[in-house]
Amino acid sequence: MSQISEKSPQHCAKKKLVNISNLQKKLFLTFTTFCSSILLLILIVWFILRPTKPHFSLKEADIYQLVVSGTHLLNSSIQLTLLSTNPNQKVGIYYDDIQVYAAYRSQQITLYSSLPPFYQDHKDTNLLSTLLVAYALPVATSFNYDLGRDQMAGRLVLNIKANGLLRWKVGTWVSGKYRFNVNCVALFVLIGPSAGPLTFKQGTQCVTTI
Incomplete structure (x- = not known):
């Protein structure tokens, strides 16, 4: 069954x-x-x-104005040119944002200047020029004394700084955003009275961190 x-x-x-x-x-x-x-x-x-971090160098800088009015209000005007180089063989770099400013004795002496976004191909080089200014910018009360002392010594040291965001490009793949910081030291030598701008043209390598 x-x-x-x-x-x-x-x-x-x-x-x-x-x-x-x-x-x-x-x-x-x-x-x-x-x-x-x-x-x-x-x-x-x-x-x-x-990817290797980009290289920056300060090509030239001209100080047109660096004057304290009253006791602690600064007017400044600085024209500068940075050289940006991508040292990578096969990696491109997108710069999404770059903010540049100048500092003296750890004090910011200009407002931020924004550079337009750009793409830098591998082994490519770009010149970045901008004008840094400030009007009635508050500074430390000792600023005018320090500035006068350096002028009497015949030398003035400024830091040109930049920070922003970048992305790496490998083929069609693009990475997330990375923050980077650039610090350039510019030594201005004062030789007697001059009617023109105080000029830095020696060129100097900058320190870049990511």
Whole structure:
């Protein structure tokens, strides 16, 4: 005698749920494996290329005005040119934001000047020029004394600083944003009275951190 077995509707429903659950697990595993492979590939490419931080140098700077009015209000005007170089062989750089300003004895002496965003291809070089100004900018009460003492000594040291955001480009892949900081030291030598601007033209390498 043969035995007839009937499956209840509840049993069929459970079997369908098991099949759906297995399918979801397979899809999730496939998706996870794909994402992991892409991430691993990016990390391998990143490790092989290892982007080098950009190089900055101060080409020239002209001080047209650096005068304290009253006891602690500064008027300043400084024209400068920076040279930016991408030293990488296969990595491009997007500069999304660059803010430049000048400092004297750790005091900011100009307002921020914004440079327009730009893309720098590998082994490429760009000249960046801007005018830094300030009107009635509050400074320390000792500023005028320090400035006069340095002028009497015949030398004036300024820091030209920049900060902003950059992204690395490898092929079609573009990284997230990284903050960078640039610090350039400019030594101005005063030789007798001069009717023109105080000029720095020696050129100097800047320190860049990311």
